[in-house]
Amino acid sequence: MKLFTSVALAALLGGALPALAAQQEITWWDFFAGGDGARMKALIQEFNDENPDIKVKATTLEWGTPFYTKVRTSAAVGQGPDVMTYHLSRLPMGLKEGILTPITDADLQAAGLSQDDFYAAALAAAKGPDGTLYAVPFDIHSTVLFYNKDLLKGTPYLGEDGNLTGIDGLDSFEGALEAAKSNGSTAPLSYATGDDGGVYRVFYTLLAQQGGELISTDGQVLPGDSAEKAARAIEIMTKWTENGWQPEQALYEASVALFTSGKSAFFFNGAWEVPTMVDLSAKNELGFEWGVAEIPTLMGKQTNWADSHGWAVPIQGKSEMSAEKREAVMKLIGWMEKHSLDWAAAGHIPAYKPVASSPEFAAMKPNSNYAGLADRATYDPRSPAAGVASPTYDAAVNIIAPAIHGYMPPTEAVEQLKAELEKAMK
CATH class of the missing domain: 3.40.190.10 (Periplasmic binding protein-like II)
Structure with missing residues (x-):
């Protein structure tokens, strides 16, 4: 006996199948190794588990010049990531290379964020000379004084x-x-x-x-x-x-x-x-x-x-990212900001003030002992x-x-x- 497919059966019965939502696959690049890398991989796994409609495929590249060289060459030909970690101190170079896309108010809204959520110094470092936002700050990492x-x-x-x-x-x-x-x-x-x-x-x-x-x-x-x-x-x-x-x-x-x-x-x-x-x-x-x-x-x-680690969305060569994928990327960024307490355990100060000012971060010692530097630090x-x-x-x-x-x-x-x-x- 010939078996009907679900589509044929639906047509026979005069019904219609609802369209299945396509899972958005996000290509992610970072440069986190060691303890930072382990923490970030755990966050990505948690996000994937909680968001079955989005799949983050993460790749970790070598920190420093190798990372930024690969980003520049790959993004220019449309072979780069959909989202990447980015040092805010490198933002002027990224703008000169023309590889960063603006983060709009609509993007922030899709992420459940606003510019007021971030420390002023970190936010300024994420902007171009004309005030356009090109990255979303994730943390503030600074020199501190350890003592015996x-x-x-x-x-x-x-x-x-x-x-x-x-x-x-x-x-x-x-x-x-x-x-x-x-x-x-x-x-x-x-x-x-x-x-x-x-x-x-x-x-x-x-x-x-x-x-x-x-x-x-x-x-x-x-x-x-x-x-x-x-x-x-x-x-x-x-x-x-x-x-x-x-x-x-x-x-x-x-x-x-x-x-x-x-x-x-x-x-x-x-x-x-x-x-x-x-x-x-x-x-x-x-x-x-x-x-x-x-x-x-x-x-x-x-x-x-x-300096700060931030999230940036590079150009896609001569193409543009679809609105659906960009919304998924911003959802990911917003989720990471709201879960940045886990990242703070790596010694960083959350750039997202609702987490930095939370009782949970205040109880995180010794990290919260030097949290005041977020308002006083000098960026590159x-x-x-x-x-x-x-x-x-x-x-x-x-x-x-x-x-x-x-x-x-x-x-x-x-x-x-x-x-x-x-x-x-x-």
């Missing part, structure tokens, strides 16, 4: 409550470094002194705390008296080397090891290393009590370097020459790093820095 409480015991810099205290300027910070050295610290201050990111973030923080600018909004390198302030920042970092307070030419992994092994009293690094300390403490593998705080006001202004210059994997990072490792190790005077380093960045902007 054991190496500060008996000094004026550890309060009775076990928290860092008494550091209100450069002199008192350097006094704490010397006190830690007297307490047996062999490298009182650790950071990646031979690494582009480590050197750049400390330098940029010291410059910003003086009110200096690396690149102005109109494209001037070290405008006004910023060259003198840049030289002062390099001079300070050089002194830390000469006094034996910081390691010579330490790469990233070595800088982490100096702190986790108990040799350093202080550690400048991103808040993304908070999970490392939490995990080691939980396993009783750290060997000392630790704390974390905002970087103190060393040079007059309370601020420090920051809004220039194609700045941001992750940019000429500013190259200049940090090729010019500033040698200078802080005594290979050239600060003023000469600043001259080279200015020339290098001006060349990069032509």
Whole structure:
């Protein structure tokens, strides 16, 4: 006997079958590895489980230059992702390359979001010069100051409550470094002194705390008296080397090891290393009590370097994304923002204020201890020459790093820095 298909049977009975909604498949690219990668994969799986009408197919690519090079070349020919993670410091470069599409008010509405939901500094970093939004901020990740409480015991810099205290300027910070050295610290201050990111973030923080600018909004390198302030920042970092307070030419992994092994009293690094300390403490593998705080006001202004991960929708070559897929992408972005408490466990501050101001985030320690930096952080210059994997990072490792190790005077380093960045902007 011949079997009827469901369609034939429906026609025979004079009925009509309802159209089946097509599942929207979203191609996703990110650059998250390690603990960040594990957390993001868990969030994507949770989203897929909760939203059977959307399927996110995620690919993780190599962080930095490889990621941004692939995005540029792939998006231009319509072979890129539908949505991607994007450092907001790279947004000026993305606009110059013409690979980012605007995020409209209708997009935000589809995501269940509004611009008022985000911290002002992160939102500004997600916009182009004309105020058009090109990304949705996801987090704020900044430099913070980790400290070894054991190496500060008996000094004026550890309060009775076990928290860092008494550091209100450069002199008192350097006094704490010397006190830690007297307490047996062999490298009182650790950071990646031979690494582009480590050197750049400390330098940029010291410059910003003086009110200096690396690149102005109109494209001037070290405008006004910023060259003198840049030289002062390099001079300070050089002194830390000469006094034996910081390691010579330490790469990233070595800088982490100096702190986790108990040799350093202080550690400048991103808040993304908070999970490392939490995990080691939980396993009783750290060997000392630790704390974390905002970087103190060393040079007059309370601020420090920051960047944000955001969500961006690249061009699709010469084609346009369908309205249905774009709506699905925005639904995904909105879901991620509202679930960013899970991401905050990686040390980040949620850029989405309803989560950042929630009781749940307030209870997340030590992350909420430095949450105030979200209102005070200084983002990278809004220039194609700045941001992750940019000429500013190259200049940090090729010019500033040698200078802080005594290979050239600060003023000469600043001259080279200015020339290098001006060349990069032509």
